[in-house]
Structures are given as C-alpha cells and as structure tokens.
Amino acid sequence: MSTKEKLDTKRIPQHVAVIMDGNGRWAALRGKDRLEGHSQGAKAARTVVEAAAEIGVKYITLYAFSMENWNRPKDEVAGLMALLMRSIASQFEDLIKNNIRLRIIGDTSMLPDEVFSHVNDAVLKSQKNTGLTVVIALSYGSRSEILNATKQLLRKYEEQPFDIDSITEEDFSNYLYTKDIPDPELLVRTSGELRISNFLLWQISYSELYFTDVLWPDFGKEDFFEAVYQYQQRERRFGKTSQQIASLK
Ligand code: IPE
Ligand code: IPE
Ligand code: MG
DSSP states (O other), X not given: OOHHHHSOGGGOOSXXXXXXXXXXXXXXXXXXXXXXXXXXXXXXXXXHHHHHHHHTOSEEEEEEEESGGGGSOHHHHHXXXXXXXXXXXXXXXXXXXXXXXXXXXXXXXXXXXXXXXXXXXXXXXXXXXXXXXXXXXXXXXXXXXHHHHHHHHHHHHHHSOOOGGGXXXXXXXXXXXXXXXXXXXXXXXXXXXXXXXXXXXXXXXXXXXEEOOSOGGGOOHHHHHXXXXXXXXXXXXXXXXXXXXXXXX
C-alpha cells in the first residue's frame, strides 16, 4: 500500500513549509557541479508540488533562496537565478492549467531586475487561480521579515499615533510577507540538517517539525506522503494536556 492511501483525508495539513536542502551534497556524491544538484532539486520541487495538490494541501511554501544564500560564490548565485527563471518559464503553462497560484515571500528588492520582473509576471498572471498556492521563499530571511514588520508598524504610528497596547498578534502578522497565509502545520527539512536557517520563525511557533536524511533532489512523492503521515501520528496539544485534547475528539 502506498503511504498516500494510509493518510487520514480529514487531517491533511492546510500548509506545508519545506526547507529544500542537500542539492550540493547530492551533486558532490556524483562528482557533479553544484548547479546540477540545483537543477535536479528544481525537478523535485515540481514533483512535491504535484504531490501536495494530489492530497489537497492548500499552501506549500518552498525555501528556494535565503537572504544568507546571497553570500554564496557569484557563479552559484547567478546559476540559481537563471534556473529560477527557466523553471518558471517551463512550468508556467502547467501552473495555469492546474489552477495553481504563485506567490513570493522575501526581500524582492535584492533580486536582479530581470529576475524580479519574470517572477512577478508569473505571480500576477496566476493571481486569480483558486487551487494550490505555491509560495516561493526567495531572498527570504525571517529576522529581516520581522524587523521590516516592526518598522512598518512604527511608521504607521509616526503618521497617526494609536493605542500601542491594542496591537494583537494577528495585527502583527498582517505586516509579515505571509499576510493572509495560515501558519504551516508542518515544516519539513531534508538532508539531515537539524536547524531552521532563518525560515518562518514567527509562523512556525507551533508547527510540527519533520527532518529526514533524504537529500532534496532524491525527495519524491512517497517521501512527502510519509512526512504528512508522520505529522498525522503526532498529538498537537498547544499547551493543553493529553486528556483535554482527547475530550475534544
Ligand atoms: C539547497 O541545497 C538549495 C539552496 C540553498 C539554494 P544546498 O545548495 O544548500 O545543498 P548543500 O546543503 O550544500 O548540500
Ligand atoms: C537553507 O539552506 C536555505 C534554503 C534551503 C534555500 P542552506 O543550505 O542555505 O542552510 P544552512 O546554511 O546550511 O543553514
Ligand atoms: Mg544546504
């Protein structure tokens, strides 16, 4: 039986976030260039988006390029940007056909103009789609996102002072890049690294974390379903006791 059939269809996470890690090691193991790893990684991303759509996930966030990744060698950064544009171009038709909405989170002002306009064009053209939302975290850093939200709030206060004590967590969330996107119930990281790497720090405060040693280019549909299956075995208590949770069922 495939893991997909084992899934409880009533408990599919609405939002899954993924730290797609291990492309470089995948390539090194095969004596290939790191960019070959990224290119295989892009294929894995496509497969996982399909898997998410198949089981009715509503949002999938893919960490494609972090703020810190700007510090990689110039050639690798340029190769990643070119790959991103190629992937969007080659998958755009399918994206529209499959009713997928594309969204970008991150500091897009740091992207080269050509990359930004390419990506933004796909975002605008898919805006009215109503199926799965694919959120690409690009030039994304969580601390900078939180700091940016704080600055926006302070600017608003400067323009027109308001009651500071009235600010709620929900208000604050509305200043984040992820405005209108529910928090992920599940965060997956591949390649065996056990860290968050500045990803969605605010949003994952109560997410279930799933780590696997599989390198991202090898991560397939079965791996994705397995992550969701493992998520479904967890008891999400949100600070309550097990008995309280059981009495709610
Ligand atoms: C993830 O793979 C992709 C990006 C960060 C862009 P890596 O490139 O980090 O692969 P490893 O960690 O070196 O194996
Ligand atoms: C995190 O992976 C960023 C992405 C997957 C895009 P990294 O490979 O850059 O993370 P660190 O540097 O190992 O923490
Ligand atoms: Mg890495």
